[in-house]
Amino acid sequence: MWQKIYLWLDERLGLKEMYTGILDRPEPKGNWWNTLGSASLFLFILQAVTGIFLTVYYTPSPDHAYDSIQYIMTGVAFGWLVRGVHHWGATLMVLVVFIHLLRVFVTASYKYPRELTWLVGVGLFLMTLGMGFTGYLLPWNQKAFWATTVATQIAGSVPYLGDFILKVLRGGSDLSALTLQRFFAAHIWILPAILTGLIFVHLFLIIKHGESHFPQKED
Amino acid sequence: MSGSNRISRRDFVKVTTGTIGGIITAAIGAPAIGYLISPALSAGAKEAWVPIGQKLEDIPLNVPTPFSFTRTQVNGWERTSTSFGGFVIRKSADPKDILILSSRCTHLGCTVNWHPEANEFICPCHDAKFSKEGVVLDGPPPKPLNQYTEFKVDNDGNLLIFVKEG
Ligand code: HEM
Numbered sequence: 001m002w003q004k005i006y007l008w009l010d011e012r013l014g015l016k017e018m019y020t021g022i023l024d025r026p027e028p029k030g031n032w033w034n035t036l037g038s039a040s041l042f043l044f045i046l047q048a049v050t051g052i053f054l055t056v057y058y059t060p061s062p063d064h065a066y067d068s069i070q071y072i073m074t075g076v077a078f079g080w081l082v083r084g085v086h087h088w089g090a091t092l093m094v095l096v097v098f099i100h101l102l103r104v105f106v107t108a109s110y111k112y113p114r115e116l117t118w119l120v121g122v123g124l125f126l127m128t129l130g131m132g133f134t135g136y137l138l139p140w141n142q143k144a145f146w147a148t149t150v151a152t153q154i155a156g157s158v159p160y161l162g163d164f165i166l167k168v169l170r171g172g173s174d175l176s177a178l179t180l181q182r183f184f185a186a187h188i189w190i191l192p193a194i195l196t197g198l199i200f201v202h203l204f205l206i207i208k209h210g211e212s213h214f215p216q217k218e219d
Numbered sequence: 220m221s222g223s224n225r226i227s228r229r230d231f232v233k234v235t236t237g238t239i240g241g242i243i244t245a246a247i248g249a250p251a252i253g254y255l256i257s258p259a260l261s262a263g264a265k266e267a268w269v270p271i272g273q274k275l276e277d278i279p280l281n282v283p284t285p286f287s288f289t290r291t292q293v294n295g296w297e298r299t300s301t302s303f304g305g306f307v308i309r310k311s312a313d314p315k316d317i318l319i320l321s322s323r324c325t326h327l328g329c330t331v332n333w334h335p336e337a338n339e340f341i342c343p344c345h346d347a348k349f350s351k352e353g354v355v356l357d358g359p360p361p362k363p364l365n366q367y368t369e370f371k372v373d374n375d376g377n378l379l380i381f382v383k384e385g
């Protein structure tokens with residue numbers, strides 16, 4: 001019975017080819033540094049899942065953001081765990097993605113034919129930083145408020161365009177309810193959507209080109 | 220190895236993987252479910268004696284007289300006020316001879332209104348009709364209007380009703 005269902009699906013989906021193509025592809029001799037991309041992917045999924053859970057209670061409004069997080073920490077069963085994982089996972093993800101970038105640089109894996117993989121990777125790194133930047137404001141406590149004040153002020157110091165950039169980031173000249181709301185939208189919709197798209201392109205290119213050989217002493 | 224009753228390597232790996240996988244799933248799944256259903260497990264408002272805001276002597280005889288009260292409760296990060304209401308019907312001058320009905324329709328929870336000309340309570344949602352005693356006369360409600368059976372009059376003559384948990 002299961003066999004029949006499997007065969008039916010396989011005939012239409014090509015499960016076998018998918019499996020060999022994605023999971024059973026030939027690789028050069030393994031190296032732990034080459035697992036950092038997969039680790040980044042895992043952390044991204046972890047952040048997505050815990051983030052979705054946080055939105056069940058979190059409210060992006062100046063009157064309630066702080067209280068709703070207080071409630072998650074003290075009122076909701078395992079709220080401390082979900083928030084804790086999202087909080088530490090965020091820091092870890094920036095770190096892991098950055099080390100992954102460094103390893104690709106050090107092993108010179110960005111060379112032909114993988115320049116595009118590298119470029120998309122740069123996009124992934126910037127988006128990951130963007131997630132950290134927008135997520136930091138959401139607790140709406142003193143640290144979040146002033147850190148974002150300072151960071152948007154720095155963005156505002158760009159010559160000529162600075163004032164405009166600052167207003168776009170803040171949704172006006174002050175840090176306000178509009179700032180919190182647009183950071184929230186960026187954090188849960190815009191940046192994750194871009195990240196997801198870039199990750200697919202990144203993975204497609206990796207599967208297409210295969211993993212680069214780890215440089216030997218002679219190289 | 221085959222024919223012996225020792226467990227084969229293949230089966231051992233299968234069972235161990237299954238067991239460990241199961242433990243991990245439970246360890247992640249239980250907190251996840253707990254997190255989602257958490258508010259459903261918290262207690263509702265406590266039972267209490269609630270003044271209906273009227274003195275017994277001011278309530279006319281034999282006329283359903285509306286009253287309302289609100290109860291507040293902390294839900295998450297906010298205090299929620301919920302309004303409740305009903306009708307007091309003094310059947311005679313005897314201070315014990317009182318019928319207190321809830322105005323919450325027993326069908327799906329809309330608020331019924333007293334229509335003196337029809338001598339009926341009418342629910343605007345699905346047109347249910349209840350008699351002055353709360354008995355269903357017409358429409359979908361499965362049972363009569365609820366009653367506040369416990370009530371008392373304090374020293375100043377205020378009428379109080381006993382409200383249950385939730
Ligand atoms: C969200 C962040 C990222 C995810 C989920 C991700 C995912 C992956 C995965 C799964 C691999 C294959 C395994 C590996 O080589 O480690 C990989 C390889 C690669 N990544 Fe990333 N990556 C991310 C960020 C970046 C960044 C920031 C760069 C560089 C700017 C980059 C450049 C590359 C390149 C060039 C390869 C191919 C390496 C090779 O073939 O040896 N990636 N990535």
Ligand code: FES
Pocket residue numbers: 324325326327328329342343344345346347358359360
């Ligand atoms: S809710 Fe009153 S009739 Fe349906």
